[in-house]
Structures are given as C-alpha cells and as structure tokens.
Amino acid sequence: MDRRVAVIGIGTTGFRAASPEVSYREMIYEAAVKAYSDAGLAPDQIGSFIACSEDISEGTSIFDEYCPDQIGGARRPVHSVSGDGLHGIITAAMNIQTGLFETALVECHSKVSNCIDPVEIMNYALDPIYNRPLGEHPEFIAGLEMRRYLYESKAQPKDCAAVVQKNRAHALKNPWAAYPANLELEEIQDSPATFDPLREIDRAHHADGASVVILASADWVKKNRVKNPVWVKGMGWISEDPGLEMRPWGRSIATQKAAKMAYKQAGIRSPRSEIDFAEVDDTYSYKELQHLEDLWFFPLGGAAKAVRSGLTRSDGKFPVNVSGGCLGMGNAAEASGLQRVLEIVTQLRGEAGVRQLKRVRQAVAQSWRGIPTTSCAVAVLSKGVNS
Amino acid sequence: MGVLEKITSNQELRSWPGEIPLENLYTMGLAGERFFRGIKDEAKLLGTRCKTCDVTYLPPRIYCQGCFEKLVNWVDLPPQGKLETFTILNQDRAGRPYKTPRILGLVRIDRSEGALIHYIQGLEPQKIRIGMKLKAQFRSSSERKGSIQDIVGFVPA
Numbered sequence: 203m204d205r206r207v208a209v210i211g212i213g214t215t216g217f218r219a220a221s222p223e224v225s226y227r228e229m230i231y232e233a234a235v236k237a238y239s240d241a242g243l244a245p246d247q248i249g250s251f252i253a254c255s256e257d258i259s260e261g262t263s264i265f266d267e268y269c270p271d272q273i274g275g276a277r278r279p280v281h282s283v284s285g286d287g288l289h290g291i292i293t294a295a296m297n298i299q300t301g302l303f304e305t306a307l308v309e310c311h312s313k314v315s316n317c318i319d320p321v322e323i324m325n326y327a328l329d330p331i332y333n334r335p336l337g338e339h340p341e342f343i344a345g346l347e348m349r350r351y352l353y354e355s356k357a358q359p360k361d362c363a364a365v366v367q368k369n370r371a372h373a374l375k376n377p378w379a380a381y382p383a384n385l386e387l388e389e390i391q392d393s394p395a396t397f398d399p400l401r402e403i404d405r406a407h408h409a410d411g412a413s414v415v416i417l418a419s420a421d422w423v424k425k426n427r428v429k430n431p432v433w434v435k436g437m438g439w440i441s442e443d444p445g446l447e448m449r450p451w452g453r454s455i456a457t458q459k460a461a462k463m464a465y466k467q468a469g470i471r472s473p474r475s476e477i478d479f480a481e482v483d484d485t486y487s488y489k490e491l492q493h494l495e496d497l498w499f500f501p502l503g504g505a506a507k508a509v510r511s512g513l514t515r516s517d518g519k520f521p522v523n524v525s526g527g528c529l530g531m532g533n534a535a536e537a538s539g540l541q542r543v544l545e546i547v548t549q550l551r552g553e554a555g556v557r558q559l560k561r562v563r564q565a566v567a568q569s570w571r572g573i574p575t576t577s578c579a580v581a582v583l584s585k586g587v588n589s
Numbered sequence: 590m591g592v593l594e595k596i597t598s599n600q601e602l603r604s605w606p607g608e609i610p611l612e613n614l615y616t617m618g619l620a621g622e623r624f625f626r627g628i629k630d631e632a633k634l635l636g637t638r639c640k641t642c643d644v645t646y647l648p649p650r651i652y653c654q655g656c657f658e659k660l661v662n663w664v665d666l667p668p669q670g671k672l673e674t675f676t677i678l679n680q681d682r683a684g685r686p687y688k689t690p691r692i693l694g695l696v697r698i699d700r701s702e703g704a705l706i707h708y709i710q711g712l713e714p715q716k717i718r719i720g721m722k723l724k725a726q727f728r729s730s731s732e733r734k735g736s737i738q739d740i741v742g743f744v745p746a
Binding site for chain 1: 590591592595596597602604607611613615617621646647648654673674675676677678679680681682683684690691693694695702703704705706707708714719736737738
C-alpha cells in the first residue's frame with residue numbers, strides 16, 4: 203500500500219480582528235465551501251472529518267457536537283482534536299494511512315472576539331495549585347521564557363523587534379492577514395514592556411477566521427489526476443513537560459524532537475539546505491528565533507544573526523513566515539497551525555501572487571500550542587514526491 | 590454551495606450573552622499533600638528522588654516520568670537555589686498598570702532538577718542577575734495554610 207498523503211484542497215476566510223456579522227458556523231461554512239471548490243470535491247467524497255477546537259474558548263461544552271454540519275460532515279465519520287491545526291493535519295494523514303479512508307478534511311477556526319476575557323481562559327490553563335494562586339497575568343510565562351532564551355542564545359531584544367518588523371511587513375502582501383504594518387525598529391523598541399523583557403508589540407494579537415484543508419491518498423491523487431498535490435512527507439508531534447518547574451526554559455525540546463521525527467520520515471539530513479522556506483510559530487517574537495534554532499536550521503544564537511542580516515526576509519535566502527506569521531496574520535488559536543500549512547501549500551503551488559517565492563519545492567510548518575504548554579508539531583510539505 | 594447573503598448593517602448585528610460560574614476544587618494528591626504539609630508544619634521543601642534516573646522532582650511526584658517507576662524516596666531540599674530567569678510585571682491580570690512593578694522569578698532549587706516560581710523581594714530590578722543565589726522566605730507558622738502562598742517570595746541568600 204502506498205502510504206503517501208497529499209493536500210489537495212485549501213480554503214480560508216482570511217483573518218481579521220473581529221467578525222460580528224457571522225456566526226462561527228457560517229464562517230466555517232465559507233472556508234469549507236472554498237476548500238471543496240479548490241479541490242473540486244463534494245462533501246460525500248470525504249471519508250473522514252476532523253475538527254480542532256477547545257471547549258472553553260468556544261464557550262460550549264462538548265463542542266465536538268457543533269462541528270459536523272458546517273463542514274459537510276453531518277451523519278459522517280467526524281471527530282475533534284483538542285489540538286492545533288497541525289495536529290489536525292497529522293491526524294487526517296494518519297486516518298488516510300490506515301487505509302480506511304481515501305480522503306480526509308481538517309477544519310480549524312478562531313472566534314476569539316466572542317470571548318469576553320481570553321486572558322482568564324489562558325490563566326485557567328495554568329497549574330491550579332503551584333502557579334495560579336499567584337494571581338498574575340499568565341503572560342508572565344512568556345516574559346520568563348524570553349529572558350532565559352535571550353540569555354542562552356545571546357540574542358538581543360532588538361533582534362526580537364526585527365522579527366516583529368519583518369513579519370508585520372510580510373503581512374502587507376498577504377490579503378488573509380489581519381495585522382499588516384510598516385513599522386520602524388525604533389517604534390517597536392519603544393513599545394511598553396508588559397512582562398519585561400517582553401513588550402506589548404512582541405505579542406501576536408488575536409484574530410478571527412476559519413480554514414479548511416482537504417487531504418487524499420496517493421492512490422486517490424493518481425486516480426483523479428490531481429494537478430498540484432502538496433505532499434505531507436514528514437510529521438512529528440511532541441508534548442514535553444506539563445509543569446513549569448521541571449522543564450528547561452531556553453529551548454523548545456518539543457520542537458527539537460518533533461522536527462527530528464518529521465525529518466526522519468521525510469529523509470531529510472541537512473534541514474537548512476534541503477528546506478526552501480519555513481512557516482513557524484511566532485505567537486511571541488522571540489519564539490520565532492527559538493523555534494528556528496530548535497528546528498535545526500540554525501545553531502543557538504544563529505536565528506538572531508539570520509534576522510539581523512535579512513536572511514529570513516521574503517527576499518532573503520531562507521524566508522521565514524512570508525505569510526506574516528501570527529504577528530502579521532493574527533493569533534488564530536487552533537487555526538494558527540493551519541495558517542502555516544495554507545501558506546506553504548499556496549507557495550508550493552505557485553499561487554501566492556505578489557508574495558510568491560521563486561523556485562521553492564519543500565518547506566516546514568511548525569506550531570506551538572501557546573502558554574503554558576510545551577506541545578509542538580512539525581510537518582514537512584513538498585511539491586514533488588522525491589524532492 | 591456558497592453564502593448568498595451577509596449582514597451589511599451594524600444595526601442588524603445581534604449577539605446573545607452566555608456565562609458559566611466556573612469553579613473547581615483541585616485535590617493535591619499524595620505528593621501535593623506531603624509537600625504542602627512540609628511547608629506548613631516545618632517550612633521546608635520536600636522532593637522525591639529517582640535513583641535510577643538521577644533526578645529529584647520538585648514539585649514532588651510519586652512516579653518518575655523517565656523510567657515510569659514509583660518514587661518512594663523523599664528528600665529534604667534546601668529552600669534556596671539559583672535564579673534561572675525572571676520577569677518584571679508591569680500590569681495585573683486585567684491589564685491595569687502596577688504602580689510598583691512586581692518581579693517573578695524561576696528559582697532552580699539546589700540538589701534538585703526542580704524549581705519554584707515566586708516573587709523576588711528586596712532587590713531593585715536592575716540588581717537582579719540570572720544565576721544569583723536566592724532563598725525562600727516563608728510566612729510565620731501561624732500564618733501558613735499549606736499553599737504556595739505560604740512562601741512570601743525569594744530574597745538574596
């Protein structure tokens with residue numbers, strides 16, 4: 203049996219600060235219609251449906267029950283993943299690899315504008331006995347991690363500012379992005395410190411939006427003569443340590459191990475030379491630098507040098523977050539990982555318009571589940587089967 | 590397939606408020622009971638040790654995540670350690686600015702792989718350095734209730 207799996211359809215509403223004129227169901231429906239149209243499929247041709255969501259941020263218990271109909275999955279095999287969109291992609295690929303299904307659909311969305319107090323939801327993820335009783339804003343964790351990362355990597359806060367500048371500028375060319383901006387380094391560095399060294403502007407703002415991705419088996423791709431499949435060549439996902447107290451604070455071990463797992467499957471030995479561009483989590487600016495190093499693209503401290511030299515800009519030799527990342531597109535909760543996949547698929551198909559990268563064949567998507575987790579997922583996506 | 594119409598006027602936008610009084614009780618378990626009893630009764634930190642993996646857990650656990658064996662070896666740990674990282678909080682959970690910024694630090698406790706996150710007291714922010722030695726300051730025995738708040742914070746050792 204040929205176990206290869208490809209992305210054959212994508213759809214998204216794009217992302218914006220709020221979406222008062224639609225319900226989450228209508229928003230998801232729109233993304234699903236676009237994905238079906240892109241793949242040239244109808245819902246009855248999908249074998250398995252996967253939705254990614256978290257009950258508390260949705261404001262509904264057993265949110266799984268509210269997933270099927272708007273993606274065409276009513277009375278069909280559906281399940282939810284309480285994980286990031288990239289976990290959803292990996293689950294869909296494995297569903298297909300079982301041989302039970304030829305096609306699978308993944309849905310992710312964010313309707314954070316419906317949450318009255320997203321900080322309290324984030325706070326409720328902290329350990330209730332050791333950490334929550336302090337009663338502080340949960341983003342102090344990003345402040346702690348940023349300082350340790352800067353200490354170990356010798357990166358500077360201005361390197362993090364350069365990440366903000368780059369990604370918000372990349373978003374100028376992405377019609378799906380909620381937070382495009384032309385920023386001067388000085389105004390980024392002048393942004394007030396919230397949880398010092400973290401500044402207000404180092405953090406991705408929330409955004410609403412929905413995305414849907416359709417995947418299929420290699421047999422199905424062949425049989426239906428799909429013109430532009432993007433292959434999922436490697437997948438990895440790791441959860442490290444639940445507690446804040448026993449984990450290392452400078453590095454993302456989860457990313458390191460998930461990357462090794464994905465690269466092994468994809469047969470990648472030298473990530474930096476075999477990967478053309480990357481879409482990685484940048485929920486906080488320093489996370490992009492940390493994640494690039496833990497994806498084995500750069501040694502510790504190397505990502506700061508790369509952003510300083512312009513290497514990771516869209517016109518550089520190793521573009522990172524051409525989409526704008528979470529800083530430019532918005533933090534779309536569970537949908538953030540799918541944003542990374544959407545951009546890679548769009549680029550590898552050559553459909554990225556004004557932000558199209560030249561001569562790209564293979565890319566890496568990476569996601570992190572946010573504070574206070576150490577859960578990360580990595581996927582290697584490729585245009586050709588053997589590239 | 591497709592959306593035929595959308596709401597095009599702000600005056601027609603409607604939403605319905607919903608809320609839930611979300612309250613929970615969190616049991617501390619065997620390890621937590623013993624740890625917080627150590628703090629409350631004797632102002633001391635207790636960890637559990639895995640000899641196989643050469644790891645001392647703080648907060649303590651009754652199993653090792655490395656070899657997955659049960660842990661029965663309890664050790665007294667000195668209430669002090671090295672500052673691994675810190676952050677200066679300029680706002681509270683609701684985003685209101687603090688008049689006096691608070692400082693939280695992660696202190697890697699000596700003779701363990703574990704740590705505690707707590708306030709750093711008695712130091713100006715510019716005097717704080719990663720790697721400095723700090724010790725826990727406990728509330729007086731009559732004030733201690735068996736929680737992480739029985740520790741006031743960390744001060745220079």
